Structures are given as structure tokens and as C-alpha cells.
Amino acid sequence: MSEVFNFDDGKHRFEVRLRRNKNNSYVVMIHRGDGAEEKELQVSAKVLGTGQFQFSLDNVIYKCSVAKDGDVRFIHLDGEDYEITRVSETAEEFGEAEEDLGSLSSPMPGRIVKLLVKPGDRVKKGQDLIVVEAMKMENKIAAPFDGTVKKVFFPEGDQIEANVPLIEIEEG
Secondary structure: OEEEEEEEOOOOEEEEEEEEOOOOEEEEEEEEOOOOOOEEEEEEEEEEEOOEEEEEEOOEEEEEEEEEEOOEEEEEEOOEEEEEEEEEOOHHHHOOHHHHOOEEEOOOOEEEEEEOOOOOOEEOOOOEEEEEEEOOEEEEEEOOOOEEEEEEOOOOOOEEOOOOEEEEEEEO
């Protein structure tokens, strides 16, 4: 899953592309709209709780808080506040779309209330895999095709953000 954000710091407008790798690290591409050179950063991150994240960049560990209102994200990092607007979400735009095939993502923030499968389980198209509680409703996520569960990214009870991979399935 990759996401594209626009960011404006009051002086420049930036395009930020974020792609999650299989090892839970991220590739971040930053492009400034005034023709400056694009930067690529490798970042490892983990969710600490709802809206709370920890990430490592150049061997320095940071903690940040993120709140959202529609497509706008408000980030508090190192005593500073930033506002980022989400503009699109597409794997093809950032390359390597095949990497995301078979990865099932959460439709919205919530809590995992029940895991119905484990790695190695064979699943059929339409079979329920996981139950996510969001906005006091239970949402079942089903297999999009027949296959084998390769990885389950979160245990029962974990809080999750929207659009994060929950389960990876290998087709066949």
C-alpha cells in the first residue's frame, strides 16, 4: 500500500510518497514542488497506540502523535505541529504494485476483535478472516481469492489505523 500526501510548510509545497515494505519498514520519497532534488528515506516505524507512533530515522528514535479530520492529518513531532493533506492512494503511482497483491488492509481505524485464521491456513474466496470493530460495529474482512495465509500482522485486541495491512494471503 502506498499513499501520496501534499504538505505545505508555509514556504514550500512538498509531495510525500509513503510505501510500507514487508518488513514493516517504510520508504519515504519527498519531492519539493520548486524543482529541488527528490529525497528517499528508509524509516522503520511501529504503532504505539491509537494515533501514537514511534519511528527510527538515521538511528534517531522519534515519537509522534497523529490526528485526522477527513483527508487532513495533524502531526505533533518534537514540539512542532504540522498539517498534511492526503491527495491520493495508489500502489501503481509509486511502483511495485505487485508487492501489495494479497495484502488485506483495514478499511478504517479500529480494534481487532477476532482472528479467524493463522499463518499456514488454507482459505477459500469469501471466507471470513478477521473481525475489526470500528465505530461500534463489527466488520468482517473476507478472502478475495483462494489461497494460503502467509502472515497475520496484528494480534487480537490491537488498535489499528486505516489502510494498514492486516493479513497477507498467497493466491493458489
